[in-house]
Amino acid sequence: MTRVFAVANQKGGVGKTTTTVNLAAALAASGQHVLVVDLDPQGNASTALGVDHHSGVLSTYEVLTQDTPLAQIVQECPEGEGRLWLAPATIDLAGAEIELVSMVAREGRLDRAITRFLPTYEQGHGHEIDIVIIDCPPSLGLLTLNAMVAARELLLPIQCEYYALEGVSQLLRTIDLVTAHLNPELKVGAVLLTMYDGRTRLSAQVVQEVRAHFGSIVLPTLIPRSVRLSEAPSYGQTVLAYDPGSSGALAYAEAAHELINNVGQ
Numbered sequence: 001m002t003r004v005f006a007v008a009n010q011k012g013g014v015g016k017t018t019t020t021v022n023l024a025a026a027l028a029a030s031g032q033h034v035l036v037v038d039l040d041p042q043g044n045a046s047t048a049l050g051v052d053h054h055s056g057v058l059s060t061y062e063v064l065t066q067d068t069p070l071a072q073i074v075q076e077c078p079e080g081e082g083r084l085w086l087a088p089a090t091i092d093l094a095g096a097e098i099e100l101v102s103m104v105a106r107e108g109r110l111d112r113a114i115t116r117f118l119p120t121y122e123q124g125h126g127h128e129i130d131i132v133i134i135d136c137p138p139s140l141g142l143l144t145l146n147a148m149v150a151a152r153e154l155l156l157p158i159q160c161e162y163y164a165l166e167g168v169s170q171l172l173r174t175i176d177l178v179t180a181h182l183n184p185e186l187k188v189g190a191v192l193l194t195m196y197d198g199r200t201r202l203s204a205q206v207v208q209e210v211r212a213h214f215g216s217i218v219l220p221t222l223i224p225r226s227v228r229l230s231e232a233p234s235y236g237q238t239v240l241a242y243d244p245g246s247s248g249a250l251a252y253a254e255a256a257h258e259l260i261n262n263v264g265q
Helices: 016-029 044-048 060-066 091-100 106-125 142-150 168-181 201-217 227-235 247-260
Strands: 003-007 034-038 084-087 131-135 153-159 187-196 218-224
Touching: 003 016, 003 142, 016 034, 016 044, 016 084, 016 131, 016 153, 016 187, 016 227, 016 247, 034 044, 034 106, 044 227, 060 091, 060 106, 091 142, 106 142, 131 142, 142 168, 153 168, 153 201, 168 187, 187 201, 187 247, 201 218, 218 247, 227 247
Parallel strands: 003 131, 003 153, 034 084, 034 131, 153 187, 187 218
Antiparallel strands: none
16 A cells, blocks of 8 residues: 655745655665655756756646646656655646636545556556655645645644744644545544754754654654755755764665554554
C-alpha cells in the first residue's frame, strides 16, 4: 500500500521543502521508491532535486487544470538511482488557485491524478511507488487542499523558534474540516522538529512544548540548524548528495528511518 504524505504548514520558513526533498532522498537511499509532487509555484523542491522546471515544462499546473496525466510530467531525479521521481512545479502554478475555483470537484483533482498514476507506474516498472510526498505552498488555499485530499498522512514540520505553534491550530482546524467533508482518512501522521539549535534554551522549550501538545507522533530526531542544508539546493542537490556526512544529512536519514518504521507511534 502506497503511503501518501502531504508536507504542510501555512507558516513560511519552517523547512517544508527542505524536509520534503531530503526525506525523499533518504527514503530512496534506504531502498524505497519515492515520488515527490511539487505543489509550490516557487518550485524549490524541483530545484533541489535537480529537475528542470522553467516555464513551458509540463508540470503539476497542467495536471491540476488540464487533466494531463501525471505519467506525462514525472521525471527521474539525478540522485536516487532510479528510485526517486518528481512531478515538477513551474511558476504557472501560481495561477492555478484562481483557475481551480470554477472547476468541478476542484479539491480532488490531484487525488484522482495520483490514483490513476500509481498502477500505470507499477505496470511500467515492475514495482510500486512506496511513498508519495507532496510539497505544499505556505498557504491554506486550493493547492494545499488538493494535497490534503490526496494524502492519507500529514507530515507537519515545526521550527524550534519563537511562535512555533502559532498558526498550527488553524491548520489543525482545516484538517478537521477536510476529514469531515472531503477525506475521512487524513490524519497527522508525524510531526518533525526543524531548525533545532542545541545551544539555546528556546529550542529546548519548543521541543518540550511540541511534544507535550502532539505526543507520540513527534519524531524523536531533531533536524539541526545547518549551513549545509541551506547551501545544497543552490547546487541542485539534496544535503545527502551535497554533504552526506553533515549533521543535516544524518538527521534526515534517521528521520526517514523513523517515518518508515512509525517510530514513536
